[in-house]
Amino acid sequence: MITRATNRLLVSAALAILASPAMAGFDELNLTQGVTPISREVYDLHMWILWVCIIIGIIVFGAMAWSIIYHRKSKGAVPATFHESTKLEILWTAVPFLILITIAVPATSTLLYMSDTSTDADMTIKVTGHQWKWQYEYMDEGIDFISNLHPDHNNARMKGSGTDVTTIDHYLLDVDEPLVVPVDKKIRLLLTASDVIHAWWVPELGQKQDAIPGYINEMWTKIEKEGTYRGNCAELCGKDHGFMPVVVKAVSEADYQKWLGEKKQAAEAAAAGADREWTLDELMAKGQQVYNTNCMACHGMNGEGGVGKAIAGSPIANGDAGAHIDLLLKGVAGTAMAGYAAILNDVDLAAVISYQRKGFGNDADIVQPADIKAAR
Amino acid sequence: MSHASHDDYYVPHGTNWPIIGTIGLTTLFVGFSNYLNGNSIGTWFMLAGTAIVIYMLFRWFGEVIDESLSGKYSDQVDTSFRMSMGWFIFSEVMFFAAFFGALFYARVLSIPWLGGEGDGVMTNAVLWSGFEAAWPTNGPGEVGGDFQIVGAWGIPAINTLILLTSGVTVTFAHWALKQGNNSKTTMWLAATVALGFIFVGLQAYEYQHAWSDLNLTMGSGIYGSTFYMLTGFHGLHVTIGAIMLFVMMLRSAKGHFSPHNHFAFEAAAWYWHFVDVVWLGLFIFVYWL
Amino acid sequence: MSEHVATHDDHDHGPEKGLMRWVRTTNHKDIGTLYLLFSLLMFLIGGAMAMVIRLELFQPGMQFVDPQFFNSMTTMHALIMVFGAVMPAFVGLANWLVPMMIGAPDMALPRMNNWSFWILPFGFAMLLSTLFMEGGAPAAGWTMYPPLVLQTQDAFPFLIFTVHILGLSSIMGAINIVATILNMRAPGMSLMKMPLFVWTWFITAYLLIAVMPVFAGAVTMLLTDQYFGTSFFDAAGGGDPVLFQHVFWFFGHPEVYIMILPAFGIVSAIVPTFARKPLFGYSSMVYATASIAFLSFIVWAHHMFTVGMPVAGELFFMYATMLIAVPTGVKVFNWVSTMWRGSMTFETPMLFALGFIILFTIGGFSGLMLAITPVDFQYHDTYFVVAHFHYVLVSGAIFSIMAAAYYWLPKWTGNMYDERLGKIHFWLSTIFVNVLFFPQHFLGLAGMPRRIPDYSLQFADWNMVSSIGGFAFGLTQLLFCYIVYKTIKGGQKATDRVWEGATGLEFEKLSSPPPYHSFTEAPQVK
Numbered sequence A: 001m002i003t004r005a006t007n008r009l010l011v012s013a014a015l016a017i018l019a020s021p022a023m024a025g026f027d028e029l030n031l032t033q034g035v036t037p038i039s040r041e042v043y044d045l046h047m048w049i050l051w052v053c054i055i056i057g058i059i060v061f062g063a064m065a066w067s068i069i070y071h072r073k074s075k076g077a078v079p080a081t082f083h084e085s086t087k088l089e090i091l092w093t094a095v096p097f098l099i100l101i102t103i104a105v106p107a108t109s110t111l112l113y114m115s116d117t118s119t120d121a122d123m124t125i126k127v128t129g130h131q132w133k134w135q136y137e138y139m140d141e142g143i144d145f146i147s148n149l150h151p152d153h154n155n156a157r158m159k160g161s162g163t164d165v166t167t168i169d170h171y172l173l174d175v176d177e178p179l180v181v182p183v184d185k186k187i188r189l190l191l192t193a194s195d196v197i198h199a200w201w202v203p204e205l206g207q208k209q210d211a212i213p214g215y216i217n218e219m220w221t222k223i224e225k226e227g228t229y230r231g232n233c234a235e236l237c238g239k240d241h242g243f244m245p246v247v248v249k250a251v252s253e254a255d256y257q258k259w260l261g262e263k264k265q266a267a268e269a270a271a272a273g274a275d276r277e278w279t280l281d282e283l284m285a286k287g288q289q290v291y292n293t294n295c296m297a298c299h300g301m302n303g304e305g306g307v308g309k310a311i312a313g314s315p316i317a318n319g320d321a322g323a324h325i326d327l328l329l330k331g332v333a334g335t336a337m338a339g340y341a342a343i344l345n346d347v348d349l350a351a352v353i354s355y356q357r358k359g360f361g362n363d364a365d366i367v368q369p370a371d372i373k374a375a376r
Numbered sequence B: 001m002s003h004a005s006h007d008d009y010y011v012p013h014g015t016n017w018p019i020i021g022t023i024g025l026t027t028l029f030v031g032f033s034n035y036l037n038g039n040s041i042g043t044w045f046m047l048a049g050t051a052i053v054i055y056m057l058f059r060w061f062g063e064v065i066d067e068s069l070s071g072k073y074s075d076q077v078d079t080s081f082r083m084s085m086g087w088f089i090f091s092e093v094m095f096f097a098a099f100f101g102a103l104f105y106a107r108v109l110s111i112p113w114l115g116g117e118g119d120g121v122m123t124n125a126v127l128w129s130g131f132e133a134a135w136p137t138n139g140p141g142e143v144g145g146d147f148q149i150v151g152a153w154g155i156p157a158i159n160t161l162i163l164l165t166s167g168v169t170v171t172f173a174h175w176a177l178k179q180g181n182n183s184k185t186t187m188w189l190a191a192t193v194a195l196g197f198i199f200v201g202l203q204a205y206e207y208q209h210a211w212s213d214l215n216l217t218m219g220s221g222i223y224g225s226t227f228y229m230l231t232g233f234h235g236l237h238v239t240i241g242a243i244m245l246f247v248m249m250l251r252s253a254k255g256h257f258s259p260h261n262h263f264a265f266e267a268a269a270w271y272w273h274f275v276d277v278v279w280l281g282l283f284i285f286v287y288w289l
Numbered sequence C: 001m002s003e004h005v006a007t008h009d010d011h012d013h014g015p016e017k018g019l020m021r022w023v024r025t026t027n028h029k030d031i032g033t034l035y036l037l038f039s040l041l042m043f044l045i046g047g048a049m050a051m052v053i054r055l056e057l058f059q060p061g062m063q064f065v066d067p068q069f070f071n072s073m074t075t076m077h078a079l080i081m082v083f084g085a086v087m088p089a090f091v092g093l094a095n096w097l098v099p100m101m102i103g104a105p106d107m108a109l110p111r112m113n114n115w116s117f118w119i120l121p122f123g124f125a126m127l128l129s130t131l132f133m134e135g136g137a138p139a140a141g142w143t144m145y146p147p148l149v150l151q152t153q154d155a156f157p158f159l160i161f162t163v164h165i166l167g168l169s170s171i172m173g174a175i176n177i178v179a180t181i182l183n184m185r186a187p188g189m190s191l192m193k194m195p196l197f198v199w200t201w202f203i204t205a206y207l208l209i210a211v212m213p214v215f216a217g218a219v220t221m222l223l224t225d226q227y228f229g230t231s232f233f234d235a236a237g238g239g240d241p242v243l244f245q246h247v248f249w250f251f252g253h254p255e256v257y258i259m260i261l262p263a264f265g266i267v268s269a270i271v272p273t274f275a276r277k278p279l280f281g282y283s284s285m286v287y288a289t290a291s292i293a294f295l296s297f298i299v300w301a302h303h304m305f306t307v308g309m310p311v312a313g314e315l316f317f318m319y320a321t322m323l324i325a326v327p328t329g330v331k332v333f334n335w336v337s338t339m340w341r342g343s344m345t346f347e348t349p350m351l352f353a354l355g356f357i358i359l360f361t362i363g364g365f366s367g368l369m370l371a372i373t374p375v376d377f378q379y380h381d382t383y384f385v386v387a388h389f390h391y392v393l394v395s396g397a398i399f400s401i402m403a404a405a406y407y408w409l410p411k412w413t414g415n416m417y418d419e420r421l422g423k424i425h426f427w428l429s430t431i432f433v434n435v436l437f438f439p440q441h442f443l444g445l446a447g448m449p450r451r452i453p454d455y456s457l458q459f460a461d462w463n464m465v466s467s468i469g470g471f472a473f474g475l476t477q478l479l480f481c482y483i484v485y486k487t488i489k490g491g492q493k494a495t496d497r498v499w500e501g502a503t504g505l506e507f508e509k510l511s512s513p514p515p516y517h518s519f520t521e522a523p524q525v526k
């Protein structure tokens, strides 16, 4: 028999463990209410089911506790012999059933509300998941960019990086380029992926959908409050699944238009860049930046390889430039090496290819954006 | 009798075959894995594993046959065998159900979605514009290139007749067995086995033709995948069933069966009927519709 | 065949001597023991992997392992716990108990019984060997979704064939159990007199026979997609990655009931014994079990609410899933009514059974919350799901196995376990399992995804709590190993009935420990 004293000791130890750090995280106990009409409906539904469960729990565990306390042998309880009651069985089949209906009805209407993606959509954004970054394409504006885990976070999260991650704001939840959208607009999102299944999720928007290669899934959202909302990829997608955040910046219509203008200008500048010759230094500088955000995860900081083959000393990177370009554009079928034709523009590709051919101890001829354009 | 129990239920004492079978199976799988990973040594392991498994099956079944002939099995043991065979066949049905499920899913859901029907509008418009849902298909990527399909009314129809006939001949064998006519049983079994192997032969011919003349391969998109997966596993089962019946034929010739004690024969016959029914499903959903 | 004559001519029915006894045995008790010990070993290995997970998640930042290895740990942990620990434990219990409970001399097919066991360790040896392979162990989650799983390197075929082996083992084991129950009952043991443990296993066996082959089919398609050019899961060829999920979960959801129905049987045996009152609502328990099993075939897509199914599908699977709460509720209410006005004592098996009822119900509640499609969009693939299934699996399935071990060990070994240590084991387990998994509800609601090796700072506190609970829970299980060891070695002798209120053939008609061959004469059941 365990003694009262040990018992009490254990319980207080457990409470102590629970209590100390709980203070800090205490506001993180429940589902977020979010900033969209959907997320609020979802929150209400969540609270309703939670209360149903808690109340049923209290009744069931209460009855158990009563028996445990009053119908114990040490209290001299004499066992009754009843062991059947059709009436009771019917009762406790019917009552839970009715309770379930009170959950099913609001759940159905919320679901129907959520699935109406196409009525009155103000804008459409195509979201493509890649290992391990998101690509956003504003279908009506011709804007298209990649959103990576912020480089600072990416460095800090490496094993043995020497950075104290607790000093980083929004650790792992920040990107180099967030998705920018206007508030109070019905935004239709088309989700897909290029390699494996990912899932696009921002808790405050109250929605999550899988991004499936070869198929398009749809969802919609309407953000009512300006702000920055953070989420993650929510479907296991390989090594860096945990490092694939989603950041949405909801801004006023005016700010959105301003951002849109800047984006378009930048796109034009890039297009202009594609038409000129680049120097080796320019290519190397740009190439390093492209490499570190796109390739390093698989090919290593020094091109030593990892998930991907080593770039240092690679026959491709030291061989025919045409074959190298081709590999980058198309990828290697059946491996993690995806094609980058849709992800990187001519300048980026020329830069990263040149960077591989001159860096990491390799020595082969560089390529120009025009070469890429020709090869596409 | 080794063991007295109620109804004299026979409980064997100690056996080596399971562990030998396990070693064989593991060797086979490890070999196959190595082969798939490109290690040539894998092939040898596969061969060795297969040999061990076949040896084990021979010896294990041999032991069971001896026990059966020496009258160790009561009716109750017989019932256990029957139930087990029945549920084993059910598990095989579920194995095929997975592939039939894949076929129906592709035909009813994924192909129409890719073609833009129903919920698939955007899938089609954004990713695969120009692709129209149809069956047969090798998908919007036209994986494996143009191909033609095997028509239902050539070899497959003949094969259907063959299998249905073999279902009849095996039943004749059963009737003969119940009359205690061993030579007749053997003869009808021989006919059944022959039909079985003719089926497999025609199937092999058809595969060869499809693969090299029609460019219909396992790589021909979802059509080729489901076609070869279903017909391939079916063909494998026909082969196994025919071998089982062949063994029954030999045993019948040796006079192993009596009118009321021939579970092994019945098990093989059930299996044969199961293979038959699966074929009907294939004929209808793979070749015909 | 000369040698078998020799084997069978010995009329001495005791076990063989030495190590080969265990390799060659056809005795249901020996095989039961093998299963149970194997399961314990796998629980320790799977648990050690969970400790790696909890260690890495103890603090934010990557400290100990690489992300890829972390994913391997998650994957292997789940595969080992599910297929190596929980399922074999239940099969082991069935082997020991079903023949004794229905008055049979042994299992229906003793040689096949041996085979179902022995391919398991070999299968797991194959799986574990992948840890040392090029590219590491499988890391795509126990659910093995393509296309990700197709990125597995050398381990890939080993993973597939391991699944085939496990499937073979389960199917053979299940067929054996069905045949035993249908064909080997003692005279008078009608179906509706069978103990509930036998009933629940009977139904479980059908689930196994129906879904393990489907699982085998699913992974076979993965294999051909990888090596033989098929396009089942590739949109370009007209396939669909989601197709795999449908096939997998058609297996996977019944699979989770495979891991809980026998637990229901165990609890239904233990609660009446220690309440000294017959089980309330025996026949409704049987029907409820059958309903759960039936429903389990039509709810699978509740694991896939976010894959973009048509709304009608989502609604159907939501309603069907919710319905499962009804028969499960019937079970819970019946247990509570069995205790009501009983005369209860609280030995260790009863404590674990009570812990089971409460904690499983909590897990069931979170399951019901997950079933509500629109809200599942928020919960899905977060730690809320992790919390849900560990409540039903650890404080559900594992607790029931612990309860069964304490309840029947004295019967099996003839020795009582150490009650004081047993109680300590219970209390430590119960406290720490909650410290371990309850905070994971909060983490999930706050937005922490599952299957990640590192996380954002707002999740730090509860992860630390959870890890501490995890380490303590893990260490506590070493105590269990010690208690079992001590009981096997010796201890106070158990009576034949063992527990004052125990009923059933194994307690009423057999000694403790029972003879190597029990019921060589069929008992008469009134």
Ligand code: HEA
Binding pocket: A052, A053, A056, A060, A096, A097, A099, A100, C143, C256, C257, C259, C260, C302, C303, C321, C322, C324, C325, C326, C328, C329, C330, C332, C360, C361, C362, C363, C364, C365, C366, C367, C368, C370, C371, C372, C376, C379, C380, C381, C385, C388, C389, C392, C393, C396, C397
């Ligand atoms: C033993 C295993 C087990 C059991 C018994 C259950 C039981 C249930 N599970 Fe669980 N589940 C898992 C193991 C299990 N689950 C696993 C392993 C996963 C994750 C797999 C993965 O992705 O890796 C999972 C995931 C999972 C999901 C998917 C979540 C997601 O990924 O988004 C869902 C969704 O519907 C779900 C629902 C349920 C329901 C409704 C039950 C019901 O059976 C519960 C019924 C019980 C009760 C409700 C309590 C008692 C009832 C009463 C007291 C009566 C009155 C009650 C009411 C009217 C509310 N489970």
Ligand code: HEA
Binding pocket: C043, C044, C045, C046, C047, C048, C050, C051, C053, C054, C074, C075, C077, C078, C079, C081, C082, C085, C086, C140, C141, C142, C143, C386, C390, C393, C394, C397, C398, C436, C450, C451, C452, C470, C471, C472, C473, C474, C475, C477, C478
């Ligand atoms: C029956 C099944 C079962 C069981 C028993 C357990 C038991 C445990 N599980 Fe497991 N778990 C799953 C089934 C199970 N789990 C499944 C299906 C998944 C999903 C996988 C996926 O996403 O694909 C999962 C995933 C999972 C995760 C999420 C991982 C992720 O998403 O990345 C975590 C994290 O905490 C976890 C923890 C634990 C812990 C701490 C235990 C503990 O209860 C274990 C306790 C036991 C021991 C610790 C062993 C005994 C002690 C020793 C060997 C001595 C060494 C001890 C110390 C050093 C302290 N599990």
Ligand code: CUA
Binding pocket: A129, A130, A132, A197, A198, A199, A233, A234, A235, A236, A237, A238, A240, A241, A242, A244
């Ligand atoms: Cu992308 Cu997880």
Ligand SMILES: [Cu+2]
Binding pocket: C252, C253, C256, C299, C300, C302, C303
């Ligand atoms: Cu489920």
